[in-house]
Amino acid sequence: MTNTMTKIIGAAATVATIMVMAGCTAKNSGTKGNEASGNTIKIGMNMELSGAAAGYGNQMKQGFDLAVKQINADGGVKVGDKKMKIKTVVQDNKSTTSGSASVAAQLATKDKVTAIVGPATTNDGTAAIPNITKAYVPSVSPSATDPDYTLQKNGKVQTYVFRACFNNDLQGETAAHFANDTLKAKSVAVLADNSSDYGTGLAKAFKKAYTGDIKSTQYFSEGDKDFNALITSIKNKKVDAIYAPGYYSELGLIIKQARQAGVTVPIIGSDGMADPKLAQIASNANATNVYYTTPFSTKAGDTNAVAKKFMTDFKKTYHEDAPTFSALAYDSVLMIKQAIEDSKSTNSVKVAKALAKIKDMPAVTGTTSVDKNHDPEKPIVVEQLTNGKVTSATAVK
Amino acid sequence: MHTAMQQIINGLSLGSIYALLALGYTMVYGIIKLINFAHGDVYMLGAFWGYFIINKYHVDFIVALLSAMIVTAFAGMLIEYLAYRPLRNSPRITALITAIGVSYFLENGMSYLFGANTRNFPQVVQQHNYTAFGISISNIQLLILVTAIILMVLLQLIIQKTKMGTAMRAVAVDQEAAALVGINPDHVISFTFGLGSALAGAAGVLIGLYYNSIDPLMGMTPGIKAFVAAVVGGIGSVPGAAIGGFLIGLLETGVQAIGLSAYKDAAVYVVLILILIVLPAGLLGKNVKEKV
Numbered sequence: 010m011t012n013t014m015t016k017i018i019g020a021a022a023t024v025a026t027i028m029v030m031a032g033c034t035a036k037n038s039g040t041k042g043n044e045a046s047g048n049t050i051k052i053g054m055n056m057e058l059s060g061a062a063a064g065y066g067n068q069m070k071q072g073f074d075l076a077v078k079q080i081n082a083d084g085g086v087k088v089g090d091k092k093m094k095i096k097t098v099v100q101d102n103k104s105t106t107s108g109s110a111s112v113a114a115q116l117a118t119k120d121k122v123t124a125i126v127g128p129a130t131t132n133d134g135t136a137a138i139p140n141i142t143k144a145y146v147p148s149v150s151p152s153a154t155d156p157d158y159t160l161q162k163n164g165k166v167q168t169y170v171f172r173a174c175f176n177n178d179l180q181g182e183t184a185a186h187f188a189n190d191t192l193k194a195k196s197v198a199v200l201a202d203n204s205s206d207y208g209t210g211l212a213k214a215f216k217k218a219y220t221g222d223i224k225s226t227q228y229f230s231e232g233d234k235d236f237n238a239l240i241t242s243i244k245n246k247k248v249d250a251i252y253a254p255g256y257y258s259e260l261g262l263i264i265k266q267a268r269q270a271g272v273t274v275p276i277i278g279s280d281g282m283a284d285p286k287l288a289q290i291a292s293n294a295n296a297t298n299v300y301y302t303t304p305f306s307t308k309a310g311d312t313n314a315v316a317k318k319f320m321t322d323f324k325k326t327y328h329e330d331a332p333t334f335s336a337l338a339y340d341s342v343l344m345i346k347q348a349i350e351d352s353k354s355t356n357s358v359k360v361a362k363a364l365a366k367i368k369d370m371p372a373v374t375g376t377t378s379v380d381k382n383h384d385p386e387k388p389i390v391v392e393q394l395t396n397g398k399v400t401s402a403t404a405v406k
Numbered sequence: 407m408h409t410a411m412q413q414i415i416n417g418l419s420l421g422s423i424y425a426l427l428a429l430g431y432t433m434v435y436g437i438i439k440l441i442n443f444a445h446g447d448v449y450m451l452g453a454f455w456g457y458f459i460i461n462k463y464h465v466d467f468i469v470a471l472l473s474a475m476i477v478t479a480f481a482g483m484l485i486e487y488l489a490y491r492p493l494r495n496s497p498r499i500t501a502l503i504t505a506i507g508v509s510y511f512l513e514n515g516m517s518y519l520f521g522a523n524t525r526n527f528p529q530v531v532q533q534h535n536y537t538a539f540g541i542s543i544s545n546i547q548l549l550i551l552v553t554a555i556i557l558m559v560l561l562q563l564i565i566q567k568t569k570m571g572t573a574m575r576a577v578a579v580d581q582e583a584a585a586l587v588g589i590n591p592d593h594v595i596s597f598t599f600g601l602g603s604a605l606a607g608a609a610g611v612l613i614g615l616y617y618n619s620i621d622p623l624m625g626m627t628p629g630i631k632a633f634v635a636a637v638v639g640g641i642g643s644v645p646g647a648a649i650g651g652f653l654i655g656l657l658e659t660g661v662q663a664i665g666l667s668a669y670k671d672a673a674v675y676v677v678l679i680l681i682l683i684v685l686p687a688g689l690l691g692k693n694v695k696e697k698v
Contacts, residue, residue, distance in 0.1 A: 059514060061623065063522030203668055228668040232627055234617040237416035238662035245409045258524040262619055269533060269544065289526040290619045 060104025072335030181214025261290025293397030421655020427632030430602030446629015452610025482603025640691025
């Protein structure tokens with residue numbers, strides 16, 4: 010009797026197991042990627058909130074939070090015919106590649122987010138690619154600028170990797186054209202941050218496009234505070250301009266020390282400098298004759314309604330002027346929102362496809378389209394600082 | 407020629423900061439044979455204290471400098487009391503690892519509490535440049551150099567001429583024997599940490615003023631460079647640390663001046679390796695045989 014019972018139960022259990030497994034397979038073959046369940050869309054953030062890049066990461070988190078807050082206050086993201094609120098999952102990758110890879114895996118497979126914003130740096134971003142690709146979840150980085158970041162080794166585009174910032178080649182070339190044509194500088198000194206691909210990549214792109222004489226190329230690293238030795242040797246070379254791609258924390262000091270040493274030639278930089286802190290560190294009197302290429306101009310508010318709203322709300326929320334990194338993170342969220350609305354779906358695979366097709370989307374950093382390499386197409390401007398204030402912003406074609 | 411002279415000035419003002427920091431390393435090592443890796447972060451605390459007190463109470467430079475020295479002295483003693491004293495009789499490697507832990511704690515604690523962003527230090531002393539023979543030196547560079555030299559002379563006087571200094575030297579030679587003649591080693595070690603940390607705090611305020619930029623990770627690289635300076639000068643030797651600091655400052659500037667800026671940090675560590683191979687006791691260090 011007991012024997013028979015055991016057999017029956019055993020058989021039932023086997024059937025049940027087979028049915029469950031069959032169910033699983035059926036579901037898996039139907040859809041790939043993550044989808045929202047219930048009435049909220051989950052968006053993850055894989056960001057450098059502590060460690061070496063934390064200063065920039067926290068600015069991006071501010072832009073990210075502001076964008077989500079505004080979207081939710083407006084009722085949410087329109088998916089088909091209903092509006093869904095955004096729920097965020099913010100994780101710190103500690104400015105490490107291993108942290109970024111594990112955060113990416115967690116967000117994509119455990120939290121089941123529809124899309125990810127981040128990471129900030131190319132290195133950390135590249136480390137996250139295998140895990141998000143395996144889980145079919147797209148990511149939009151606000152600031153990974155290496156040209157190869159969105160590409161596979163064979164030159165094909167990474168299906169799930171997007172960015173809101175310009176790549177290095179474009180910025181470096183723009184700066185070179187600006188030095189050639191607008192400043193008419195016959196010789197330059199290049200002073201680049203070599204602690205990331207950002208500075209070295211920009212320097213390489215600039216040198217390729219610049220037609221004058223490059224009298225010296227010197228490097229510094231993140232966290233350096235003393236540039237007097239470099240500036241003294243540049244002063245001795247009597248150049249017409251200095252190209253110095255890097256971030257505001259070091260560039261502020263370079264500008265300060267150069268001006269104090271009596272080097273008054275134009276200093277050209279990149280969007281890492283586009284931050285109100287630059288003039289604070291350099292002090293206003295020194296931040297003169299300084300130019301940088303940037304997607305986001307604080308003057309943009311005059312012509313761009315999205316930017317104007319962003320800047321007013323940012324100031325209201327955080328009591329300081331909006332830096333470029335916050336603007337780029339804000340736009341990353343807008344891109345994801347646009348893609349969800351275009352695809353009428355919260356499925357991460359469909360969102361990725363829609364991200365690649367974004368066209369003429371209004372954004373803080375200018376009307377944005379995504380090109381075939383997943384790079385954004387939007388106007389680039391060169392801003393000029395005089396006495397610490399942005400006095401002109403020239404759009405460069 | 408002018409350029410070379412200018413670079414020497416640059417090197418000396420950079421070196422004076424390393425020298426101030428190296429003194430703290432060398433004193434602590436001289437007494438309890440501990441390399442206090444959290445020393446660079448005490449320097450960061452000094453800079454943040456200066457930032458805070460100048461912005462909040464609008465005090466002048468001297469008040470900021472002295473109060474930062476007092477605050478960091480207490481911070482140093484507190485670190486010693488909480489982190490190192492319970493490990494006094496543990497193997498040296500335990501204390502060393504704890505020091506690295508304290509360093510991470512201070513860096514990330516400050517990032518967490520006050521944000522990781524770079525801040526601009528209030529400019530309480532306006533910068534002027536003096537130019538003579540085509541070489542320019544700023545009043546802040548002079549201020550750093552003079553303050554560093556005054557503090558080093560004071561330190562040497564404390565160590566050589568006061569009762570506490572004698573006690574410090576006694577504990578450095580033999581802790582147990584010093585205790586036998588009535589010296590309380592705990593007090594002496596605490597005092598040493600206070601003294602070293604005060605110098606680091608002063609360096610923090612000077613750097614804040616000079617570069618106008620402070621952040622929670624600012625102590626990392628200078629801390630390690632100052633450690634190299636202490637080793638080059640002979641770890642445990644106070645004048646050695648001062649000389650080592652200036653040498654490292656000049657070396658770093660020199661490497662950049664000849665166009666090898668990408669290798670300036672590497673050059674410092676190559677010197678560390680060479681010194682350890684060729685002259686392990688450092689330039690002014692005594693070659694003391696370990697008693698078993």
